[in-house]
Amino acid sequence: MQHRTAAREGPAVEIVDLVIRYGDRAVVDGLCLEAGPGRVLTLLGPNGAGKTTTVESCEGFRTPTSGTVRVFGLDPRRDRRDLAPRVGVMLQAGGVYPGARPDEMLRLVAALHAYPLDVDALLTSLGLRDVARTSYRRLSGGQKQRLSLAMAVVGRPELVLLDEPTAGLDPQARLATWDLVRALRDDGVTVLLTTHAMAEAAELADDVVIIDHGRVVARGTPAELTQSGAAGSFRFTASPGLDLDAMTRALRPGLVAEEVRPGAYLVSGGADADALAAVTTWCAASGVRIVEISLERRTLEDVFLDLTGRDLRA
Amino acid sequence: MSRGDYSPRSGAAPVTRMLLAQTAMELRLTLRRGESLLLTVVIPVVLLAFFASVDLIETGAEDPLDFLVPGVLALAVMSTSMTGLAIATGFERSYGVLKRLGASPLPRAVLLAAKTLGVLVVEVIQGVLLCGVGLALGWRPSGGVSAVAAAGVLVLLGTTCFCGIGLLMAGTLRAEATLAAANGLYLILLLLGGVLFPLSRLPSPLRAVGEVLPTAALSDGLRAVLTSGDGLPAGPVAVLALWAVASLGVAAATFRWE
Numbered sequence: 298m299q300h301r302t303a304a305r306e307g308p309a310v311e312i313v314d315l316v317i318r319y320g321d322r323a324v325v326d327g328l329c330l331e332a333g334p335g336r337v338l339t340l341l342g343p344n345g346a347g348k349t350t351t352v353e354s355c356e357g358f359r360t361p362t363s364g365t366v367r368v369f370g371l372d373p374r375r376d377r378r379d380l381a382p383r384v385g386v387m388l389q390a391g392g393v394y395p396g397a398r399p400d401e402m403l404r405l406v407a408a409l410h411a412y413p414l415d416v417d418a419l420l421t422s423l424g425l426r427d428v429a430r431t432s433y434r435r436l437s438g439g440q441k442q443r444l445s446l447a448m449a450v451v452g453r454p455e456l457v458l459l460d461e462p463t464a465g466l467d468p469q470a471r472l473a474t475w476d477l478v479r480a481l482r483d484d485g486v487t488v489l490l491t492t493h494a495m496a497e498a499a500e501l502a503d504d505v506v507i508i509d510h511g512r513v514v515a516r517g518t519p520a521e522l523t524q525s526g527a528a529g530s531f532r533f534t535a536s537p538g539l540d541l542d543a544m545t546r547a548l549r550p551g552l553v554a555e556e557v558r559p560g561a562y563l564v565s566g567g568a569d570a571d572a573l574a575a576v577t578t579w580c581a582a583s584g585v586r587i588v589e590i591s592l593e594r595r596t597l598e599d600v601f602l603d604l605t606g607r608d609l610r611a
Numbered sequence: 612m613s614r615g616d617y618s619p620r621s622g623a624a625p626v627t628r629m630l631l632a633q634t635a636m637e638l639r640l641t642l643r644r645g646e647s648l649l650l651t652v653v654i655p656v657v658l659l660a661f662f663a664s665v666d667l668i669e670t671g672a673e674d675p676l677d678f679l680v681p682g683v684l685a686l687a688v689m690s691t692s693m694t695g696l697a698i699a700t701g702f703e704r705s706y707g708v709l710k711r712l713g714a715s716p717l718p719r720a721v722l723l724a725a726k727t728l729g730v731l732v733v734e735v736i737q738g739v740l741l742c743g744v745g746l747a748l749g750w751r752p753s754g755g756v757s758a759v760a761a762a763g764v765l766v767l768l769g770t771t772c773f774c775g776i777g778l779l780m781a782g783t784l785r786a787e788a789t790l791a792a793a794n795g796l797y798l799i800l801l802l803l804g805g806v807l808f809p810l811s812r813l814p815s816p817l818r819a820v821g822e823v824l825p826t827a828a829l830s831d832g833l834r835a836v837l838t839s840g841d842g843l844p845a846g847p848v849a850v851l852a853l854w855a856v857a858s859l860g861v862a863a864a865t866f867r868w869e
Contacts, residue, residue: 356714357713357714358710358713358714358869377713378623378716378718381623381714381715381716381717382621382622382623382716383619383621384714386711386714386715388707388710388711388714390707391706391707391708391710391711392706392707392708392710392711393706393708393711394636394640394703394706394708395702395706396640396643396644397636397639397640401636401639404632405632405633405636406715408624408628408629408631408632409623409624409629409632409633409715409716409717410621410622410623410624410716411620411621411622411623411624411625412620412621412622414615414617415615418615419615422615448711450617452621452715452716453617453618453619453620453621454619454621455619455621477617480615480617481617484616484617484618484619485618485619486617486618486619
């Protein structure tokens with residue numbers, strides 16, 4: 298692990314005020330983000346949030362309408378020749394000759410790099426050994442994904458850009474992918490990946506950037522995001538439209554009850570066992586049946602829903 | 612499971628290694644595609660054998676093979692460098708292969724060079740096969756080494772202009788439309804290209820069209836050097852060169868990689 302040279306060079310990816318428009322529609326709308334060297338940054342958001350367009354601007358496939366994108370300080374479009382050997386790319390879909398076999402495709406990509414990884418070892422570690430000589434068009438969706446991932450890392454890149462690396466994978470393959478991402482990070486590779494799976498962001502990311510409608514709606518480490526605002530609060534689920542003014546009057550001063558989305562309530566401001574008792578008592582007296590009470594930390598999904606009111610899997 | 616070492620050590624491979632790897636891939640994929648072999652090998656060989664043994668069309672030549680072999684060679688060049696290249700490239704574009712390679716260290720010029728080399732290797736195979744079949748059937752070409760060299764120049768020129776036409780289709784149309792257009796154009800150029808029968812058998816308007824198309828230029832040019840033993844014929848060379856410059860120029864200007 299001697300190769301942390303990137304750590305001295307500033308951010309691997311730096312995006313400032315990026316706007317990308319298609320016609321009238323801004324797919325990316327003033328986005329800023331920074332991927333620190335040797336870290337895993339997860340771009341989290343629903344379909345259509347602008348994740349792929351953002352990643353593709355780092356790959357040089359999209360031209361910013363305004364704003365700047367820099368990868369290792371270089372322009373992905375102008376400096377493509379310099380960046381291509383340093384950046385491993387996994388497209389969301391496709392990218393392989395349908396008639397090619399995984400081993401020959403991976404050997405081809407390896408042959409384009411000066412110091413590639415051992416192809417056979419990589420095929421084995423991603424569980425592709427048994428299908429190495431099956432044509433790409435006959436692979437399952439998950440096998441195609443893993444080949445695409447292998448193609449992104451075989452050239453020993455300093456940065457890998459993974460667009461939905463685990464979409465459509467079964468749990469075992471997802472774990473293998475996660476292991477690989479962690480191994481890359483441990484060896485000093487910067488990883489930028491997109492996902493709409495909460496668990497994945499929580500599991501893998503050093504940094505999470507949540508985007509929606511082409512804008513950043515929250516950023517931080519998973520711990521920061523799930524803890525912020527969570528101190529002394531709890532959630533409960535009941536019928537929508539409760540009289541919260543009446544409930545708040547029944548609570549100790551300082552406590553605030555709010556309906557974060559229909560039927561989902563958040564009580565904050567130093568909520569403790571007494572506050573919990575007060576709420577349940579008030580509900581019982583008012584004939585309100587509580588479906589669920591949660592004292593757990595917020596999940597990233599809660600963070601996202603609170604911020605956007607949108608279902609992440611929409 | 613042993614864990615690999617993923618520590619970064621990036622760098623592009625030497626150009627020659629990239630070129631060889633990419634050319635080998637192009638060739639493997641081409642030779643593996645049954646429909647492509649049908650078009651580039653089976654159809655020309657069957658046409659040659661069939662029209663050589665059944666005297667259907669008056670070619671005006673003493674021996675029909677003197678007319679047929681150069682014509683079918685021109686057809687073979689067209690099938691590989693235009694139709695085959697267009698269809699393969701069109702689907703590579705639609706499957707995101709060109710996009711993915713665009714994110715790899717492979718320079719575009721090396722990708723194009725690899726495709727060209729792949730086409731040329733297939734043409735050599737076609738040429739050996741068709742000439743072999745022709746010779747077996749009794750074809751006796753005139754001219755010596757200089758005729759072969761002149762034929763080589765014509766084939767290179769023809770390949771350039773057909774590659775341009777093929778890439779023009781592949782770079783602008785949807786893959787399915789490229790498939791249809793490339794096959795349609797193949798048929799039109801076969802009929803108007805002096806491949807199986809002389810252009811003189813066509814009504815004059817069609818004949819005028821055929822004469823300025825690259826297929827007729829290539830087949831007539833090959834006939835002039837292989838049958839009559841002439842040097843490089845100026846007319847066909849001019850037509851092919853014009854088509855080469857125009858088609859490659861437009862293809863380069865309009866090609867969309869994704």
